Amino acid sequence: MDYEISPPSAASMLESLRAYGYSLNSAVADLIDNSITASAKNIWITLRWKGECSWISIRDDGVGMNEEQLSRAMIAGSQSPLDRRERHDLGRFGLGLKTASLSLARVLTVVSKEEKNSLAIRRWDLDYIAEENTDQWRLLKSAREGSREKLKDFESQRSGTVVLLENLDNLCAGTLEKSPADRNEFYHKIDSLNDHLGMIFHRFLSTSTRLRIFINGESEAHLVKPWDPFYSKHKATEPKPKLQIPFGETVTDVQGFILPHKDMLTPAEYEEAGGPLGWNSHQGFYIYRADRLLVSGSWLGLRDGISKWRAEEHYKLARIRIDITNEMDNDWKIDVKKSLAIPPHNVALSLVRYASTVRAEARDVFAHRGKYGKRKRNEKVGKVWLSKQLRGQNTYRLNREHPVIRTFFENIRGRRDEAEAIFRLIEETVPVEQIWLDSAESPEMRSSPFGSAPEKEVIDAARTFLEMLQGDVSTPKKDLIDEVCELECFADHKEVIYAHFGAE
Structure with a gap:
């Protein structure tokens, strides 16, 4: 069969590898995947602010790589996604090391060593390849001049790998080292990274003997803390x-x-x-x-x-x-x-x-504010508000069969029409849109019934309802107190009501 070899342009392809849309968070998480696959127990992430000269390193204590393995790992597409992998292998395309790193930086240096072996060093330098203009895939075997100082913590390790990212043009281009705004933005990204890694790797981090990740230090204070999305530790989950x-x-x-x-x-x-x-x-x-x-x-x-x-x-x-x-x-x-x-x-x-x-x-x-999700609600009490559909629209109506509202209507007798008019005014002017906006924008500001009210207000309101429900009916007082405590507005205040009225 007639064919020709058509290798891609080194400079163009390496620039293209930068365009996968990584953020700082997703890029660092992808690099940590490699460390976990390499059986690392500790990962140290360093992010140093120096304006346009800022740099990042990700160092681990995994099994490391020899010269041949590192050289192969630096090739784009070093492993096919169709290859069968070990169950703990977090990679897929053989691209993550290159695409994640180059999405942030123009210089990627990887230093690795296996136990009892010497250091292996490889570097992709996009500026060098562009300046040489040979369009060759020149994978350099040394770190940049002046970069060894950033790698000094690694030299005493028995094994492991460090990924050094320099010339962070997609992260720090145009920034000034002495600019408070630029510096604050950089450190804000570090805080976001901390949260992100605590979420992505929370299963690993929940057991310290399985994995520890440190950011900008090696003490307990620099550990990334796991965040469990399911809040399993809480009894109400x-x-x-x-x-x-x-x-x-x-x-x-x-x-x-x-x-x-x-x-x-x-x-x-x-x-x-x-x-x-x-x-x-x-x-x-x-x-x-x-x-x-x-x-x-x-x-x-x-x-x-x-x-x-x-x-x-x-x-x-x-x-x-x-x-x-x-x-x-x-x-x-x-x-x-x-x-x-x-x-x-x-x-x-x-x-x-x-x-x-x-x-x-x-x-x-x-x-129901978490109150009746796990038990059947007292149907005798019911809800104060009912949601209904009228003429294809959602509407909200006061429940005329609610015991307190029903008693109120019985007590006013001949003035029911006036009360109905007032109720209708309330129902037709429920600020649904404002409630929705407030709940969406500031859910933490929403209060619970009688949430900040003094205890006296709760007792006074409960007394009024007790008197309304009592009327001329000879219902045992304990049953009436139980009924008042089932009202939605008193769900969080039962102990106060029982303590006060049970003692009278």
């Missing part, structure tokens, strides 16, 4: 039944969680469970591959009906864990950055059925 979805020769493991309502958490717990991006952004599916989090909160474009599921306030307590293996990469269409996953059609159908139930239960817990 509700795990749902597990589901296994077979697909070909593989099985996808699924489990939903309904997180506690804000009213069941302290302010500190609410902030912690909300995660790096906040409650609304962290609802949905969490896809893990070999314990590494790929997708951190997304409804994956799935739908139950016409409209796709979107991140909405009333579903924010629903989080669903999905575990896949690296054998499923092609089926789930895992991308180079390992931040996108699309389930196979048959798996997606099962996920929709399962998630629909979890979402419905999460909405119920949200609507």
Whole structure:
């Protein structure tokens, strides 16, 4: 067969490898994948601010590489995505080291050594290749002049690898070392990276003997702390039944969680469970591959009906864990950055059925402020507000059968029309849009019934309702107190009411 060899342009291809759309967070996470695959127990990340001369290093204590292995690892596409991998291998395309690094920097230096072997050094320098203008794939065997100082912490290690990123043009171009604004922005990115790594690798970090990640130091204060999206440590978190979805020769493991309502958490717990991006952004599916989090909160474009599921306030307590293996990469269409996953059609159908139930239960817990999600509500009391559809529109009506409202109408007798007019005025002017906006923009500011009211106000209101319900009926007082305590507005104040009225 007639053919010709058509090698790609080195300068053009290396520049193209920079265009995969990595952020600092996703790039560093991709590099950490390599360290974990190399059995590292400790990873030290250094980010040094020097304006346009800032640099980053990722150092680990893994098994390291010899000259031949490092040379092969520096080749773009060093391993086929079709190759069978070890279960703990977090790579896929053989591109991550190069694409993640070069997305941030124009100079990538990797230094590695196996135990009892000497250092191996390789460097991709995009400026050198452009300046030489030979269009050759010149993989250099030395660090840049002046870079050895940045690698000195590595020289005493028995084994491991360090990735050094210099000339961070996509991160620091145009910045000034003495500019407070530029410096603050750089350190803000470090804070974001800390949060991101604590989320992506939380399963590894939850056991210190499995993995520790340090940022800009080696003490306990510099450790990246794990963030569990499912807030498993809290007793009010509700795990749902597990589901296994077979697909070909593989099985996808699924489990939903309904997180506690804000009213069941302290302010500190609410902030912690909300995660790096906040409650609304962290609802949905969490896809893990070999314990590494790929997708951190997304409804994956799935739908139950016409409209796709979107991140909405009333579903924010629903989080669903999905575990896949690296054998499923092609089926789930895992991308180079390992931040996108699309389930196979048959798996997606099962996920929709399962998630629909979890979402419905999460909405119920949200609507009832976490108070009756796990037990049947006293039907005798009922809700104060009812949601109805009238002429295709959602409307909200005061429940005329609620015992307090019913008693009120009985007491005013001949003035019911006036009361109905006032009730209708209230119902027709419920500020739905403002409530929705306030809840979406500042969910942490939403108060609970009698949330900040002094105890006297709670007791006075409860006394009024007790007198209304008592009327001329000879109902035992204890039963009336129980009924008042079942009112939505007193759900958080039962102990106060029982303590006060039970003693009278």
